[in-house]
Amino acid sequence: MVELECIRKAVSQTAKPYGLTAVERGDLETRAYSHALVVCKYCIIVAIGSTTMERFPTIVNTSQPESANVLPRHWPVFGTQGDNIEIIQLPTEFHQVLLDMIRGARRFVTLVSLDLGSEQTDIVEALHASLREKPELNVHVLLDSLYKPQALGMLAKLKQEFDGRCRLSFFESPTAARKVIIKRILTTRVDEVLGVQHMKCYLFDNDVIIGGANLNTAYLTNRQDRYIRFKNNTALTQFYYDLTNTLGDVSHHPVAADDPNGSSYLSPDQKKESIFKKAKLKLDTKKTFKKVSKALQDFVHRWQHKVSINEGDDTVLVPTMQLGFINLRQDEALFEELLGTTCVPNTISSNVGITGEEANVANGNRIVDDEGGGDGKQDNTKDDVNKWRVVLSSPYFNFPPHYRYLLLRSNELAGTKFKIMTAAPKCTELGKEEGLAKHVPSAYTYLEYRFLHPYNIIKKNKKQKDFVLEEYGREGWTFHGKGIWLYAPGDPLPCATTVGSSNFNKRSLKRDFEASLCILTNNRSLQQRIHDNLEFMRQSATPVDEEILQSKERKANFIIRSAAFLAKDML
Numbered sequence: 128m129v130e131l132e133c134i135r136k137a138v139s140q141t142a143k144p145y146g147l148t149a150v151e152r153g154d155l156e157t158r159a160y161s162h163a164l165v166v167c168k169y170c171i172i173v174a175i176g177s178t179t180m181e182r183f184p185t186i187v188n189t190s191q192p193e194s195a196n197v198l199p200r201h202w203p204v205f206g207t208q209g210d211n212i213e214i215i216q217l218p219t220e221f222h223q224v225l226l227d228m229i230r231g232a233r234r235f236v237t238l239v240s241l242d243l244g245s246e247q248t249d250i251v252e253a254l255h256a257s258l259r260e261k262p263e264l265n266v267h268v269l270l271d272s273l274y275k276p277q278a279l280g281m282l283a284k285l286k287q288e289f290d291g292r293c294r295l296s297f298f299e300s301p302t303a304a305r306k307v308i309i310k311r312i313l314t315t316r317v318d319e320v321l322g323v324q325h326m327k328c329y330l331f332d333n334d335v336i337i338g339g340a341n342l343n344t345a346y347l348t349n350r351q352d353r354y355i356r357f358k359n360n361t362a363l364t365q366f367y368y369d370l371t372n373t374l375g376d377v378s379h380h381p382v383a384a385d386d387p388n389g390s391s392y393l394s395p396d397q398k399k400e401s402i403f404k405k406a407k408l409k410l411d412t413k414k415t416f417k418k419v420s421k422a423l424q425d426f427v428h429r430w431q432h433k434v435s436i437n438e439g440d441d442t443v444l445v446p447t448m449q450l451g452f453i454n455l456r457q458d459e460a461l462f463e464e465l466l467g468t469t470c471v472p473n474t475i476s477s478n479v480g481i482t483g484e485e486a487n488v489a490n491g492n493r494i495v496d497d498e499g500g501g502d503g504k505q506d507n508t509k510d511d512v513n514k515w516r517v518v519l520s521s522p523y524f525n526f527p528p529h530y531r532y533l534l535l536r537s538n539e540l541a542g543t544k545f546k547i548m549t550a551a552p553k554c555t556e557l558g559k560e561e562g563l564a565k566h567v568p569s570a571y572t573y574l575e576y577r578f579l580h581p582y583n584i585i586k587k588n589k590k591q592k593d594f595v596l597e598e599y600g601r602e603g604w605t606f607h608g609k610g611i612w613l614y615a616p617g618d619p620l621p622c623a624t625t626v627g628s629s630n631f632n633k634r635s636l637k638r639d640f641e642a643s644l645c646i647l648t649n650n651r652s653l654q655q656r657i658h659d660n661l662e663f664m665r666q667s668a669t670p671v672d673e674e675i676l677q678s679k680e681r682k683a684n685f686i687i688r689s690a691a692f693l694a695k696d697m698l
Contacts, residue, residue, distance in 0.1 A: 201427075202445055202461075203434065203435075204445055205360065205366070205435045207360050207444060209648050209650025210650070210653075211359055212355060212646070214355055216660055218348055221336075226250065228334060228336075231331070232264060233263065236257065236265075236331055237329070237371050238267070238342065239374075240269075241270065241324065242278065243277070243282070243343070245280070251281050255285055258288075258292060267293075267371060271297065271299075271300075271323045272297040273323060278297075282295055294380075297378055297379045298374050298378040300321070300323055300450075301452055322640075324374065325628045325635070327340055328367050330367055330371070333360060334358050337357070337644045339352045340353075349605065350606070357444070366430060370448075373426045376422060377418045427448075427455070441648060442653060444645070446645075449635065449641040449643075450640045459636055462631070465613060466533045469515040469543045470543075512617050513617065514543060515543040515544070515613065516543070516544045516613075517613055518546045518661060518665075519611055519612075520608050522607045523555075523634075524571050524575050524578070525633055526632065546665075548664065549597070550571075550598065551599060554601065573676075579594070579673050595670055597669060598671050600668065604667070609629065619658075621661075624645070624661075629643050
């Protein structure tokens, strides 16, 4: 078939620069063909409008996977109306929404984050007040075990006073549990590279907030991230409620001082009276790995065939998870399906009702002032109206080889245009760290260069830039936004986006527990708000090229380049 021949040709032209083996190329070729034939349908139908079930035939799949044209579904799907989705733009707004929802919750509050900052006493006080005023309220706080000392210092009183209604869970990634010797050498901040609980999820009765922000001062003041609130969605809330309880069941929990059973965590302040035992936590790492693996497998089986879509829903929500160490790879599969959507050339020629000006916007032709995020030029031709536009954002730029290949293959097959946003060195918190961590921004600069260089070799005779790399550089801010935005040909607004914890790097795929949510919609109001939120972040970004990345101020030295290469799976 013509499509398969195109894919095979693209494989031979684009895979070698990214170091894929023949087996890896063949595997991606097979999957690319399946995705190109099937997955592309949903975004095309989004652009022209249809019923919700027809709009997403692969993602919202109720038929059996034995059919040659239907891919098996690895996740549940939930319907909603776009008007019930709130895009939160600023960290201060996110902070206020959190406090308001804690105070307003009646049945349960679940806070899932990497850590809880020592300065976030207002969050703890809000939890305390709600528990005191509402006897029926239950609270669950799930954090990574790396940050247990500071969190226990803040939450110990809460746990002691409301023990039956306040659950504290500290999840230890199986990858980190198996690296006991290395963990003793590294500092807590660097220790994260071994693997952490990275999900950010906040539940309040029937509302959910999904994003990438942790609960510490920077994320609530001047660290730009993404936060999306899903209102009045019982099915989605129950999914995340079950997921957080599942992780909580295989986590570590503080034990009261008079409890003779098991080990417990040590309170961080030894001078104060502690309700916790003064004992080190001993782990059976093999047992921990098996428990986590079994619990998550059971959870996936409970939910993977769930479909909750009502008449009148114009938006589909697809939650995914990733813990590559136990072969849970839903984030990865969804990324491949979304990129597979863009691999068929000339999927639609135009969109009825789209003006020429809107078509320019659809393909990223921003004309901005000196403070904006573009280059002030229109860099696309009229023919580009028929091209897909994809925007990817990751604060830690380290796409694995098969992701880089998927991007390049999409460009080769269908001329897809890519904008990729990451953090400028001054806008990553790692540059402010001491020791090894302060050199990490230079390592990411080197990885940015390694991404652009093979692409430019392939495209050396092509004037048109199909890949534009941008760095977020707002003065006095840091950047942590991540996600994918898909713009169908001829449409100025995105038909799909993802939000969540994944940075799309090797560490996210292999070591951390990640949770993301894909939003597929034809609600024009929601599409506009998603687009506006993206452009709000991009207005603080500027394009960079090989010349800038190799400049004297930016070029990584030999030691950093070598370290980045050796530690690439941890970045």
